Amino acid sequence: MNLEIQELVNKGEMLPLMEEFYTIQGEGYFKGTAAYFVRIGGCDVGCHWCDVKESWNANLHPPTETDKIVANAKKYSDTIVVTGGEPLTWDMTLLTTKLKAEGLQTHIETSGAYKLTGVWDWICLSPKKMKLPTEEVYAEADELKMIIYNKDDFRFAEEQAAKVNKDCILYLQPEWSKRDKVVPEIVDYVMKNPKWKVSLQTHKYLNIP
Numbered sequence: 001m002n003l004e005i006q007e008l009v010n011k012g013e014m015l016p017l018m019e020e021f022y023t024i025q026g027e028g029y030f031k032g033t034a035a036y037f038v039r040i041g042g043c044d045v046g047c048h049w050c051d052v053k054e055s056w057n058a059n060l061h062p063p064t065e066t067d068k069i070v071a072n073a074k075k076y077s078d079t080i081v082v083t084g085g086e087p088l089t090w091d092m093t094l095l096t097t098k099l100k101a102e103g104l105q106t107h108i109e110t111s112g113a114y115k116l117t118g119v120w121d122w123i124c125l126s127p128k129k130m131k132l133p134t135e136e137v138y139a140e141a142d143e144l145k146m147i148i149y150n151k152d153d154f155r156f157a158e159e160q161a162a163k164v165n166k167d168c169i170l171y172l173q174p175e176w177s178k179r180d181k182v183v184p185e186i187v188d189y190v191m192k193n194p195k196w197k198v199s200l201q202t203h204k205y206l207n208i209p
């Protein structure tokens with residue numbers, strides 16, 4: 001990446017765009033709702049079970065003008081889900097300000113590992129043990145989506161739930177490769193601890209992106 005482009009990416013005027021697609025939000029509170037997804041490259045959190053490892057290396061994804069991303073996104077939906085990679089690797093201020101100026105709803109999928117930037121109508125926080133969320137993001141999260149891979153993840157989920165605001169909706173979502181083992185454990189856990197809800201990656205059952 002040349003210096004001039006690097007500078008624009010640093011300012012959030014350009015972002016490494018991996019893919020964008022119109023689909024149905026598969027997870028969490030808005031599951032079942034049509035939305036346009038914008039997947040931004042770059043993540044160094046390093047979840048070993050990450051289902052989009054191709055997103056990690058930002059250099060593999062073309063720096064794209066935020067204006068272009070917005071002009072395209074608005075053609076498809078009034079709800080834009082920004083995901084990645086870890087979108088908070090980058091400054092989300094310009095992208096979200098421009099989306100809001102077009103009257104669009106801005107949703108983010110984030111681990112919260114980096115400074116919260118941007119104007120968001122909905123924040124889905126999915127904390128990771130390897131790189132914990134910043135203290136600031138817990139107060140802002142609308143939903144907490146904890147991925148369950150093994151038994152210790154229930155402990156971690158409770159630890160993280162103790163940090164979010166009181167209105168935050170709490171979800172346990174099975175790690176995809178472990179779903180056969182952990183789904184019964186999650187079902188049992190939610191019945192015993194009904195402040196939690198189950199979230200499934202329903203798009204994977206529907207065979208849609």
Ligand SMILES: C[S@@+](CC[C@H](N)C(=O)[O-])C[C@H]1O[C@@H](n2cnc3c(N)ncnc32)[C@H](O)[C@@H]1O
Binds near residue numbers: 051174
């Ligand atoms: C690919 S991540 C991108 C956004 C951000 N980096 C994050 O982790 O929140 C999108 C969502 O998918 C979840 N996820 C990733 N891999 C998964 C897997 N193998 N099984 C279940 N959920 C997964 C993440 O926890 C997150 O909630």
Ligand SMILES: Nc1nc2[nH]cc(C(=O)O)c2c(=O)[nH]1
Binds near residue numbers: 023026037084203208
């Ligand atoms: N349909 C669909 N719903 C999703 N919800 C969160 C996703 C993500 O990868 O961030 C995702 C995704 O990749 N596809």
Ligand code: SF4
Binds near residue numbers: 045051086111128
């Ligand atoms: S933080 Fe998100 S994108 Fe990054 S490795 Fe973990 S699940 Fe994948």
Ligand SMILES: [Mg+2]
Binds near residue numbers: 051052
């Ligand atoms: Mg996904």
